[in-house]
Amino acid sequence: MPTSSRTKTKSKAKPKAKAAAAPKTERSVQRDYSIAAVGRALDLLEALARVGPAPLATLAEAARCTRTAGFRLLRTLEARGFAIQDEARGIWRLGARWAVLGRAAQEQGALAAAAMPVLAALGKATGENVYLRVRDGMESETIAIYQTDPGLRLYSQVGQRRALHAGPGRLLLAHAPEAVQTQVLAQRLPRFTPATRTDPAWIAADLQRIRGRGYLVTADEVNPGAVGVTAPVRDASGQVVAALTVSAPSMRMRPPRPRSLVPQVLEAAAKLSQGLGDNAAAAVKPANGEAQTPPAVRWTEGEGAASGPHSIFR
Numbered sequence: 014m015p016t017s018s019r020t021k022t023k024s025k026a027k028p029k030a031k032a033a034a035a036p037k038t039e040r041s042v043q044r045d046y047s048i049a050a051v052g053r054a055l056d057l058l059e060a061l062a063r064v065g066p067a068p069l070a071t072l073a074e075a076a077r078c079t080r081t082a083g084f085r086l087l088r089t090l091e092a093r094g095f096a097i098q099d100e101a102r103g104i105w106r107l108g109a110r111w112a113v114l115g116r117a118a119q120e121q122g123a124l125a126a127a128a129m130p131v132l133a134a135l136g137k138a139t140g141e142n143v144y145l146r147v148r149d150g151m152e153s154e155t156i157a158i159y160q161t162d163p164g165l166r167l168y169s170q171v172g173q174r175r176a177l178h179a180g181p182g183r184l185l186l187a188h189a190p191e192a193v194q195t196q197v198l199a200q201r202l203p204r205f206t207p208a209t210r211t212d213p214a215w216i217a218a219d220l221q222r223i224r225g226r227g228y229l230v231t232a233d234e235v236n237p238g239a240v241g242v243t244a245p246v247r248d249a250s251g252q253v254v255a256a257l258t259v260s261a262p263s264m265r266m267r268p269p270r271p272r273s274l275v276p277q278v279l280e281a282a283a284k285l286s287q288g289l290g291d292n293a294a295a296a297v298k299p300a301n302g303e304a305q306t307p308p309a310v311r312w313t314e315g316e317g318a319a320s321g322p323h324s325i326f327r
Contacts, residue, residue: 053076053078053082053086054086054089054090056076056077056078057072057073057076057078057083057086057087057090058090058095058107059076059249059290059292060072060075060076061096061105061106061107062107062248062249062250062290063075063249063250063251065104065105065106065107066099066104066105066106067104067105068103068104068105069083069084069087069103069105072087072105087105090108091108093108093110094108094109094110095107095108095110095111096108097109122156124145124147124156124157124254124255124289125145125156125157127285127288127289128145128157128246128255128257128285129157129159131257131281131284131285131288132144132145132157132158132159132257132281133159134281135159135257135259135277135278135281136159136160136161136259137161138277139161139259139274139277140161140162141161141165141259141260141261141265142158142159142160142161142165142167142168142259142260142261143158143159143161143257143258143259143260143281144157144158144168144169144181144257144258144260145157145158145246145255145256145257145258146169146175146181146182146185146255146256146258147185147254147255147256148177148182148185148186148188148189148193149174150193151177151193151196151197152174152175152176152177152182153174153175153176153177153181153182153185153256154172154173154174154175155169155170155171155172155173155174155175156171156172156255157171158170158171165261166262168235168236168239168241168260175235176202176203176205177189177197178197178198178202178210178211178216179202179205179209179210179231179234179235180231180234180235180236180239180241181229181231181241181243181256181258181260182256183216183219183220183223183229183231184223184228184229184243184244184245184253184256185253185255185256186216186220187219187220187221187223187224188224188245188252188253194217194220198213198216198217199213202216205234205235205236206233206234206235206236206237207233208232208233208234208237209234209235210234227244227245227279228242228243228244228245228275228278228279229241229242229243229244229256230242230243230271230272230275231243232263232266232271233263238262238263238264239260239261239262239263240260240261240262240263240266240271241258241259241260242258242259242260242271242274242275242278243256243257243258243278244256244257244258244275244278244279244281244282244283245257245282245286246282246285246286246289247286247289247291247293248286248289248290248291249289249290249291249292251291251293254289255285257278257281257282257285258278259274259277259278
C-alpha cells in the first residue's frame, strides 16, 4: 500500500510540472511584424506631406533619418511616381500618383472607418450622438455617425449634404481655401431657421474667430433646438480634413453643458488626428490629468488653420 500511495503522488505531480514548463502560445505573445525600411519610407512621406515641397536636408530632419537614407527612399518613390524632384530648385514634392490612392481611400471610406472607434468612445462618454463631416466643394457632407441610443433624434444622415455657412459646417468653411470662402460668401446665403446667420461680413469675421479659438459651438442654426459642439480633425500634413461634432437637443444642452463638453470633443478630435498622422495633435491637460476647460464659450465659436498641403483624404 505505501508503494502504491507514493506512485500515485508522483503521477499527480507530473502534470503540474508539465504545465509550469509549457511554453507560451503564439497568441499570448504580441509579435512585431513591422518592417523598418517601410516605416522609414512612411516617416519620410509624412514629412513630405507636412513640410514639403522642401529640400532633402529639411525632409530628412523632419523624418529623423540620415540624408543618405532619405535620398535613396526619395529616389525609389520618384521611380514609382510618388515623389517629384525639382532639380533646378533642389526641392522634393509629392507625386501625382497619390491622387489615385486618395480617390481609392475616399471611395473605400477610409476616413469614416478610422473615425468610428473614436466616435463610439465619445458617444458613450457623452451619451449623445456624434457626427463626422467633411467639406466637399461648396458643401459639407456627413460621412459617419455614431448613434448612442436608437431613440435619440438624428440631426443628419450619412451622405446628407449641408451648406457651409451655417452650423458645424462653418468650421470647415473656416479652414477652406480663400477662394472657396469668397465664393460661398458671394452667394445669397439660405436661412434655415431664425437663428441662421446670413450676413457675409459677420460670417467672414466669425471664420477668423473660429480659426483662433479651436472649436465651434452653435445652436439652432440648421435645425431648431439642436446644439452642436464641433472640433477640427487634421491629417499628417496638418490640414483640416473633417469636423467632429457632438449634437443634442437644447433641452439637454443648456449652459453650462456645451462648455463642459468642449474638452471631450477636442480630445476626441485630437485622438483621431493622431490616428491620421498629425503628430502635433494633443489634448491640453493640466497637471491633474483632466482635460483643461477652455475660455468662456459663446453660442458661436470655432477653430482653424488655412488650407494646407496635399491630403490623401481630400
